[in-house]
Amino acid sequence: MPASFHARILTLFFSDLLLLASLVYCDFPASLTLERAFPVNQRVELGELRARDRARHGRILQGSGGVVDLPVNGAYDPYLVGLYFTKVKLGSPAREFYVQIDTGSDVLWVTCSPCNGCPKSSGLEIELNFFDPASSSTASLIPCSDARCSVAVQTADSDCSSRNNQCTYSFQYGDGSGTSGYYVSDMLYFDTILGDSQIANSSASIVFGCSNYQSGDLMKPDRAVDGIFGFGQRDLSVISQLASRGISPKVFSHCLKGEGSGGGILVLGEIVEPGIVYSPLVASQYVFLR
Incomplete structure (x- = not known):
């Protein structure tokens, strides 16, 4: 056997939280010495494994923006x-x-004032709000000439109204409900988790939908909310907009609790938490949760 040879290696890195696989090409000697980070006959505390993994993930996240x-x-x-x-x-x-x-959708939209058919109260014990672009000092309408409108109209859901020079949209969902309105640009405020686990208050200007018409289940007050946050892959999704500016990775993670009080974890980025199972997204396709 020659002293070295060119080969394709599938390397697996194990931790208490995650299994990563990477495919690399390299030249390496025929005789390799492999060393474990933790010897097999040495007892290692779970806390030590977690600390090592969090440190590794922290370095990864620092190189890819906040979470x-x-x-x-x-x-x-x-x-x-x-x-x-x-x-x-x-x-x-x-x-x-x-x-x-x-x-199953891309765009973030909220109910705007005025709105036809939009509920004014909710059975979820939350206070509903109406967004008014005229009341925000940083809001601006998206005209037809804006390049971001050109991105929007590439889909069948958006259009440009020559009557008032506004970039508009009309969405239909799988349950038969629908909404229509126009696009605005304004500030989004959020908490960013840095690589060293510090939390910073951040903001960014994003494009989102301003709904002035709703139908179907969106009109029912028992489960009424202020809008829908789309986690799709297209350019106008909040994930794509923030990722394009290096604010957060173009990844989202969630752990939705099904029992007890409900709730869960949701981040734009990668969750570093034991017991999470990861599933890769297929490029140019959507994943529907049932």
Whole structure:
């Protein structure tokens, strides 16, 4: 056997939290010496394994931007809630809006004033708000000439109204409900988790939908929220917008609790938490949660 040879190696890195696989090409000697980070006959405390893994993940996250942390409420049980939702802060001054988490669509939209058919109260014990672009000092409408409108109209869901030079949209969801409105640009406020676990208050200007019409289940007050947060892969999703500026990775992670009080974990980035099972997304396709 020659002293070295060119080969394809599949390397596996194990930890108490995650299994990573990487495919590399390299030249290496025929005789290799492999060393364990923790000897097989040495007892290692779980806390030591966790600390090592958190440090490694911290280095990864520091190189790919911060991680945006979002609160999660709701539950899967249709007799209790039947949906999961999070809270976002928009505008100047900032106002809070509760939006349903949806992996089957792309755009973040909230109810705007005025709105036809939009509920004014909710059975989820949350206060509904109406976003008013005229009341925000940092809001601006997206005209037809804006390059971001060109990105939006590449889909069948968006259009450009020549009558008032506004970039508009109309969405239909799988349950038969729908909404329409126009795009605005304004500030989004969020908590960023840095690599050393510190939390920083951050903000960024994003494009989102301003809904002035709703139909179907979106009109029902028993489960009413202020809008929908799309976690799709297209350019106008909040994930894509923040990732394009290096604010957070183009990845989202969630752990949705199904029992007890519900809720869960939701971040734009990677969750570093024991017991999480990861599933890769297929490029240019959507993943629907049932």
